[in-house]
Amino acid sequence: MSEAAGPGTGPDDRRFDVIVLGRLGVDLYAEQLGAPLEHATTFAKYLGGSSANIAVGCARLGLRTAMISRVGDDHMGRFLVETLTTEGCDVSHVSLDRERLTALVLLGIKDRDSFPHLFYRENCADMAIEERDVAEDFVASARALVITGTHFSTERTHRISTLALDRARRNGVRTVLDVDYRPVLWGVAGPGAGAQRFVASDRVTAHLQEILPRFDLVVGTEDEFHIAGGSEDLLASLRRVRTLTPAVLVVKLGARGCAIVEGPVPERLEDALTLPGYPVKVMNLLGAGDAFAAGLVTRWLGGASWAEAGRAANACGALVVSRHACSASMPTPVELDYFLGHPGLDRPDLDPHLRRLHRVTTPRRQWKDLHVFAFDHRTQFFELAREVGAPEERIRSLKLLLVSAVVEAERTLGLEGQVGALIDDAYGDDALLAATGRGWWLGRPVELAGSMPLAFEGGRSIGSRLVSWPREQVVKCLVRFHPDEPAEDRLEQETQLLALSDAVQQSGHELLLEVVPPRKWPVDADTVLRALRRIYNLGIHPEWWKLAPMSRETWQRLDALLAERDPFCRGVVILGLKASVEQLAVAFRDAAGARTCRGFVVGRTIWQAPARAWLAGEIDDGALVSRVLANLAALARAWRDARGAGQGKP
Numbered sequence: 001m002s003e004a005a006g007p008g009t010g011p012d013d014r015r016f017d018v019i020v021l022g023r024l025g026v027d028l029y030a031e032q033l034g035a036p037l038e039h040a041t042t043f044a045k046y047l048g049g050s051s052a053n054i055a056v057g058c059a060r061l062g063l064r065t066a067m068i069s070r071v072g073d074d075h076m077g078r079f080l081v082e083t084l085t086t087e088g089c090d091v092s093h094v095s096l097d098r099e100r101l102t103a104l105v106l107l108g109i110k111d112r113d114s115f116p117h118l119f120y121r122e123n124c125a126d127m128a129i130e131e132r133d134v135a136e137d138f139v140a141s142a143r144a145l146v147i148t149g150t151h152f153s154t155e156r157t158h159r160i161s162t163l164a165l166d167r168a169r170r171n172g173v174r175t176v177l178d179v180d181y182r183p184v185l186w187g188v189a190g191p192g193a194g195a196q197r198f199v200a201s202d203r204v205t206a207h208l209q210e211i212l213p214r215f216d217l218v219v220g221t222e223d224e225f226h227i228a229g230g231s232e233d234l235l236a237s238l239r240r241v242r243t244l245t246p247a248v249l250v251v252k253l254g255a256r257g258c259a260i261v262e263g264p265v266p267e268r269l270e271d272a273l274t275l276p277g278y279p280v281k282v283m284n285l286l287g288a289g290d291a292f293a294a295g296l297v298t299r300w301l302g303g304a305s306w307a308e309a310g311r312a313a314n315a316c317g318a319l320v321v322s323r324h325a326c327s328a329s330m331p332t333p334v335e336l337d338y339f340l341g342h343p344g345l346d347r348p349d350l351d352p353h354l355r356r357l358h359r360v361t362t363p364r365r366q367w368k369d370l371h372v373f374a375f376d377h378r379t380q381f382f383e384l385a386r387e388v389g390a391p392e393e394r395i396r397s398l399k400l401l402l403v404s405a406v407v408e409a410e411r412t413l414g415l416e417g418q419v420g421a422l423i424d425d426a427y428g429d430d431a432l433l434a435a436t437g438r439g440w441w442l443g444r445p446v447e448l449a450g451s452m453p454l455a456f457e458g459g460r461s462i463g464s465r466l467v468s469w470p471r472e473q474v475v476k477c478l479v480r481f482h483p484d485e486p487a488e489d490r491l492e493q494e495t496q497l498l499a500l501s502d503a504v505q506q507s508g509h510e511l512l513l514e515v516v517p518p519r520k521w522p523v524d525a526d527t528v529l530r531a532l533r534r535i536y537n538l539g540i541h542p543e544w545w546k547l548a549p550m551s552r553e554t555w556q557r558l559d560a561l562l563a564e565r566d567p568f569c570r571g572v573v574i575l576g577l578k579a580s581v582e583q584l585a586v587a588f589r590d591a592a593g594a595r596t597c598r599g600f601v602v603g604r605t606i607w608q609a610p611a612r613a614w615l616a617g618e619i620d621d622g623a624l625v626s627r628v629l630a631n632l633a634a635l636a637r638a639w640r641d642a643r644g645a646g647q648g649k650p
Helices: 050-060 075-086 155-170 204-213 222-229 234-244 287-302 306-323 332-340 352-361 379-388 394-412 428-436 462-468 487-507 527-537 553-565 581-591 603-617 623-648
Strands: 016-023 025-030 042-046 065-072 090-095 103-107 115-121 140-146 174-178 215-223 248-252 258-261 272-277 370-375 419-423 441-445 471-481 510-515 545-548 571-575 597-602
Touching: 016 050, 016 222, 016 287, 025 065, 025 075, 025 272, 042 050, 042 075, 050 065, 050 075, 050 140, 050 174, 050 287, 065 075, 075 090, 140 155, 140 287, 155 174, 155 204, 174 204, 174 287, 204 222, 204 234, 204 581, 215 222, 215 287, 222 234, 222 248, 234 248, 248 287, 248 306, 258 306, 272 306, 287 306, 370 394, 370 441, 370 571, 370 623, 379 394, 379 603, 394 419, 394 428, 394 623, 419 428, 428 441, 462 487, 471 487, 471 545, 487 510, 510 527, 527 553, 553 581, 571 581, 581 597, 581 623, 597 603, 597 623, 603 623
Parallel strands: 016 065, 016 140, 025 103, 065 090, 140 174, 174 215, 215 248, 370 419, 370 597, 419 441, 441 471, 471 510, 510 545, 545 571, 571 597
Antiparallel strands: 025 042, 103 115, 248 258, 258 272
């Protein structure tokens, strides 16, 4: 068979590479591997639905992607839209349905062959698409339209999906069918049989055969081609499908890879273009087919040969079967290239470099000029309250007021998307609740205040603490670390840091390390850089570093260090200690030209004097907020002026 490029995949100036129409819901995956679904106790939440998974997969691989579907006017619908947006998918035609709830699926992982799942999709939002959702000008704005089989399973979805197909073909848009046969969603299996992958049905076969002529590319498993062709003999089914459509037929063969049939169906499937799979240890088969489709479509639209497209599709599927989720497991180009470049990698889930690539190259919110107000201090607030004779409980009320100051700073200083807070959960538990969910950069400490060697609040089991932390909260850890400490003294510090690094890898939180060298050993301009290098040598890659002010030369050396050791580092923020606004303004100017500096995380410079006056009863709530806001504004001006000067702005 020819390895020529796929049809109609050349350059195109349309707005989108691909639009995906179909299922969009929430997947709740059991976290207890091996447990029957009825015995699962905790679940991880992900974006789901085969169509949405394909859309995320395509977007991660670099296609300009849009989604056509519907979500309910509910919390889960908002989660799905936010997730698609973060992944880079256009959601202008993901409509809001005020009468129906967002679809939901419960899924389990019993063993390597059993994946029980229950579909909660009765009259759900994504099955209620309307004609306006498939507006002709929108459909025509893509190079390809992908539709999954479920959206032909009801009279309503069949009518709208067919309309979308007609509009696509009228405008030269390539059309792709992922058969995605789920018997329960076609009403040919009981509602509790979500895991059943094949039930013969003349009705379903006739339905699929009616739409097959409208497609340029048809993708399915062996079972899915059985239902499409009306025979449990694969070759007989493929031949029947071929009489209905000239489409390229791509058969997913699981661990064996895939077969691609461009023209007549051969006497043996092995005589078609066959691409071997990548043998990996399976965690979860669900979602692998969606990853396969994303890889195939991406390479196809990129003008690759079918052989190259099939290899990439197989690799995408192999990566996803080794991971827990569907959409969240989709690879990025960097991951895919790494996997393809390392033949024989049968445990991609355990490869440390690949795991890191998945963590740092998937889409995440970008932060630039960060203005973070730190009031996670515990000992300092306690001592301040004792000094002025204020009840310890007043500290909680004080920290809530400090959140109000950040709210005002965001509003009055124009800092939307640039503001943040660093808050503890000892005195700041209520403040943390008030700050979470606002879209701020939000950090939360884990270290036991003043500990040396490093200890964690709540004991050594740091991972169990993070289970209850919202994912948006950055794990902040202050470590008093000196690279010249004797190895026996440094061992506990490094052991604790490794435990923390492992914990955030599992929990998905970002990590900020605040490195302060203790003064019992000599400290010079090189000390912090050597400390960071040592931490990198341990295999620890925090997303953020929080460091004391440095000279311009040291910032340049830090930039070079991060470029060498961790080009994916989110950045460095400047800590304030007890520096004055004027001293910090100088520090900001020194950092102005640094590529890796993202802003400041400052505390006592902002809150020390106002908090003391408030705890002493010398000022009221409004005065406290006003004074804190004034200090924040002064720092924001100093940062803006330094940044402007560093970038040659007036």
